[in-house]
Amino acid sequence: MASQTVADYLLARLREWDVEKIFAFPGDGINGILAAFGKADNEPKFIQARHEEMSAFQAVGYAKFSGKLGVCMATSGPGAIHLLNGLYDAKLDHVPVVAIVGQTARSAMGGAYQQEVDLLSLYKDVASDYVQMVTVPEQLPNVLDRAIRVAIAESAPTAIIIPSDVQELEYTPPTHAFKMVPSSLGINWPAIQADDAAIRGAAEVLNSGSKVAMLIGHGARNAAAEVREVANLLGAGVAKALLGKDSLPDDLPYVTGSIGLLGTRPSYELMRDCDTLLTIGSSFPYTQFMPEAGKARGVQIDVDPRMIGLRYPYEFNIVADAATALRALMPHLERKEDRSWREGIESNVTRWWSTMRAEAMVEAKPINPMRLFSELSDRLPEDAIITADSGSSANWYARQLKFHGNVRGSLSGNLATMGPGVPYAIGAKFAHPDRPVIAFAGDGAMQMNGMAELITIQRYWHEWSDSRLIVAILHNDDLNQVTWEMRAMGGVPAFLESQALPDVDYAAFASSLGLQGISVASPDELGPAWEKALAAGRPTVLDVRTDPDIPPIPPHATFEQALNGAKAVLKGDDRAAGFVKAGVKVKAQEFLPHGDD
Template identity: 75%
Template sequence: MASQNVAEYLLDRLTEWDVETVFGYPGDGINGIVTALGAGKGPKFVQARHEEMSAFEAVGYAKFTGRVGVCMATSGPGAIHLLNGLYDAKLDHVPVVAIVGHAARTSLGGSYQQEVDLPTLFKDVASDYVQMVTVPEQLPNVLDRALRIAQARRAPTAVIIPSDVQELEYSAPTHAMKMVPSSLGTSWPSMAPDPAAVHRAADLLNAGEKVAILIGHGARHAAAEVQEVAELLGAGVAKALLGKDSLPDTLPYVTGSIGLLGTRPSYEMMRDCDTLLTIGSSFPYTQFMPEEGQARGVQIDLDATMIGLRYPYEVNLVADAGEALRALIPLLERKEDRGWREDLEDKVSRWWQTMRDEALVDADPVNPLLVFSEFSERMPADAIVAADSGSAANWYARQLRFPPGVRGSLSGNLATMGPGVPYGIGAKFGNPGRPVIVFEGDGAMQMNGLAELITVSRYWREWEDPRLVVVVLHNNDLNQVTWELRAFSGSPTVPMTQALPEVGYADFASSLGLGGITVDTPDALGAAWDEALGATRPTVLDVRTDPNVPPIPPHATLEQAMNAAKSAIKGDPNAWDFIKEGLKTKVQELLPGHRS
C-alpha cells in the first residue's frame, strides 16, 4: 500500500465516518488538504463565498439532516471567519466539526504572518473539544473524538492542523506508551428515565386541571408520544421557536409559537394553566411562562446540564423524550372534563383566522404578512423552510402553519443576521430531493445572501429537486431594529443607520442564470408563489413590502405601546404610516374580518 500524508489520511478518515460533504474556503493554511481533495480524496467539497458562510452551511446541513456538519478554513483570518457560524451551532446545540489550518510549527511563536493563537481563539466556541494535531500519530484519535463529542454534546468541536503537519507522511499510533489508538463508529443508547421519577411526574400531571405543554426541538422525534400525552391530559401544546417543526400546526390544540414572536393562544394558555410539562426545550424567556407558584411543573430533557432551568419544576426527568413519554403514558389518566382543551381549540381556530385577516390588511405596497400567508396555503408537504433573523423571523414564527413532514429552523439563540441562504444551501446538500424555501429581510440579503446566490448558481444542477426559493422582504429598511427602537426605546427611526440602498434582487438572480420574480402588488403575489414553487431552477422572489406594518406581539404591553407613541412624538418620519398600519392590523384581533 502506497504511503499517505496526513491530509490524505484525514480525508479518508472522514469518508470512513460517512461524512459526505465539507463546506469551506481554501487558503495556504490548508494547502495540503486542498491538494488531497484535488487528487479525488475524501468527501465532496462545497466552496462558499466566505468562511462564515461555510460554517452556516454546515449548521444548516446538520439541522436538517441530524448528521454532523463539517466546515473547513485556512489559518488566521479564515479561522476567525468561522466563529459566528460556530457560535450559532453552539447556542442552538448543533453538531459541527471545524477543521482549521494553522501556521507551520516552525513559525509558531515568531509573530509570523497570519499567526493567531487558534487553540485560545476556539477555546470558548468549541469548549467541548478543541485540539491541535502536531504529529501524525495523534490525528485519528483527535478527529474521531471531535466527531463523537460533537454528536454526544450536540456542539461544535475544532481540529487544528498546522500546514506542515498536513504534508507529513502519515504514521499510525503504535502499541506503545503514550500512544492513543482510536476506532470508528458509535452506537448511541436510548436514555431511559428513572421509574420513580416517572411515577411522581404522572401523579403531578394527573392532578392538574389545566395542563399546558411546552415543546422544543428535543421533542421532534417524539411527536407521536407528545400527541398521545396531550390527548390524555386534554392539554394544549406551545412550541419554542426551534421546536416549530416538532409538531404540526394543523393539530387543533397546538397553540403555536411562544414568546415575543409567539401567538395569543400560547400566551393565554401559559397565563391561565395550573400545570406545565416542558419537553426538550430550554426556552429562555421566563416572562412568557407561568408565574412562579401558579403552576406545578415537570421537565423532560436529554441534557442534564439544561434540566431544571427557567421554572421551579417539581420533577426533572433526564431522559430521551420518547423514552420518557412512553414510560409516562400508561400511568396517565384521561381527563374527562374537556372544557380547558375545547377553549384552547376555539382560541387556536380564531387565531389562524385572525392571522389571515391581518395578512389581508391593505399596505403600501404589499403587506409582509401576506407573503407568508400565501405561502402557507401552498406549502409543499416535504418543504424545508429557513428564516433569517429580523422581521422575517416574526412572520415565520406566527404566520406559517406547518403541516406534518415540513422542516423548519432559523438562528434561534444567537439570532445572528445572515444565515438564511447558507442554511438553505446546507439543507439542499443534505436533502437534494426536497424543496427549500428561505425567507430573508433585505438587510440580511445584502449582508450575506447576495454573495451566496453565486454559490447556488454554481451547484444547483447537482440537486435532484432544483427548487430553492429565496424570498426577500424588500422594504429598504433594517426593519426589526427600527421597530425595536420604537417599541423598546421610544426612539424615532434613524435613517442614517436604518435605511438600506436600493438593490434589484430578482435582477441580480437573473444575472446569475437563476429565476427572478419581482412583486410590487398584492394581487400578483399568489401567481408569483405558484411560479417560484413550480420553477425548474432556484428562484429569488423579490417582494416590495411595507416597512410600516408593525410586528405587534399579540400580548403587546402598555409600555411597548407607549414607547411607540413616544417615538412618533419625537419626530419619527413614518409616524402616521406605522400608527395607521398598526391600528388596521390590531383591529383584526378585536373585530375579526374588519378590513375597511
C-alpha cells in the same frame, strides 16, 4: 506509489465516519488538505461558499436538517476567525459541527509570522467541549475521532487545528508504545431511560392538574407521536419554542403555535391560565412568557442534564430521551374526561388562524409582509424545508406559516444572528436534494451576505434532483427589526443613517446569474409568483416590495411598549403617520369579529 500524507489520512478517516460533505473555503493554510481532496476524487465533497462564515452556517443548516454531523473547514488566521459566528450559532442551538482549520507551520509558531493567530485560545470558548491541535501524525486519529464523538455526544461544535507542515507529513499511525493513544471508529449510543420513581411522581403532578399546558422544543421533534398521545390524554394545549416549530404540525387544533416575543396569543393565554406545565425538549429562555412561579406545577423532560431544571421551578426534572420518557409516562396518565380546557384552547387556536389571515390581508404600501407568508401557507408542499433569517422575517415565520405534513423549518434561534437564512437553505439542499427549500430573508440580510450566496446556489443547483430553492426577500429598504425595536423598546424614532438601506434590484441580480428572478410589487401578484416559483425547474428569487410600516406587534404587547411607540411618534419619527395607521389596522384584527365568530 506515493505515501499517504496526514491530509490523505484525514479525508480517509472522515469517509470512514460517513462524512459526505465538507463546507469550506480554500487558503494556503490548508493547501495540504486541498491537495488531498484532488487525490481522493473530491470525497468527501468539498462545497465552496463565498465566505468562511457561510461555510459554517451551511454546516449548521446541513446538520439541523439531516440529523448528521456538520463539517466545515477554513484556512489559518482570517479563515479560522471567519468561521466563529457560524460555530457560535451551532453552540447556542446545540448542533453537532466539527471545524477543521489550518495553522501556520510549526517552525514559524511564536515568531509573529503571517496569519499566526493563537487558535487554541481563540476557539477555547466556541469549541469549549473539545479543541485540539495536531502536532504529529500519530496524534491525528485520536483527535479527529474524539472531536466527532464529542460533537455528536454534546450536540456542540468542536475543532481540530492542523498546522500546514503537519498536513504534508507522511502519515504514521500510533504504535503500541508508551504515550501513544490508539483510537477507533464508531459509537453505540445507549437508550436513556427515565427514572421509574420520577415518572410516577410526574404522572401524579399531571393527573392532578385540570388545565395542562405543554411546551415543546426541538428536542421533542422525534417524539411527535408520543407528544400527540400525551396531549390527548391530558386534554392539553401544546405551545412550541421557536426551534420546535417543526416538532408538531400547526394544523392540529390544540397546537397553539410559537411562544414568546414572536409568539401567538393562544400560546400566551395557555401559559397564563394553566395550572400544570409539562416541558419537553426545550430550554426556552424567556421566563416571563411561562406561568408565574407558584401558579402552576411543573415537569420537565430533557435528554441533556445540563439543560434540565432551568427557567421554571419544576417538581420533577427527568433526564431521558423524550420519546422514551413519554412512552414510560403514558400508562400512568389518566385521561381527563372534562374537556372544557381543551375545547377553549381549540377555539382560541381557530380564531387565531382566522386573525392571522385577516392581518395578512390588511392593505399596505405596497405589500403587507405577512401576506407573503400567508400566501405560501396555502401552497406549502408537505415535504418543504423552510429557513428564515433573523429580523422581521422571523416574526412572520413564527406566526404566519402553518406547518403541516412533514414540513421542516429552522433559523438562528439563540444567537439570532443575521445572515444564516440563505446558507441554511444551501445546507438543507445538500442534506435533502430531493426536497423543495424556501428561505425568507430581509433585504438587510441579503446585502450582508445573501446576494453572494446566490452565486453558490448558481454553482451547485444542477446537482440537486429537485432544483427548487426559493429565496423570498422582504424588500423594504429598511433594517426593519431594529427600527421597530428602537421605537417599541427605546421609545425613540428610527435613526435613518443606521436603518435605511440602498435600493437593490435583487430579481435582476438573480437573473444575471441564470436563476429565475421575480419582482412582486402588488399583493395580487403574490399567489401567482409563489406558484411560478414552486413550479420552476431552477432556483428562484422572489423580490417582494414590502411595507416597512407594518409593525411586528406581539399579540400580548404591553402598555409600556405601546407608550414607547407613541413617544417615538412625538419625537418626530419620519414614518410616524404610516406606522400608526398600519398598526391600528393590524391590531384591530384581533378584536373584530371573524367569519367563525
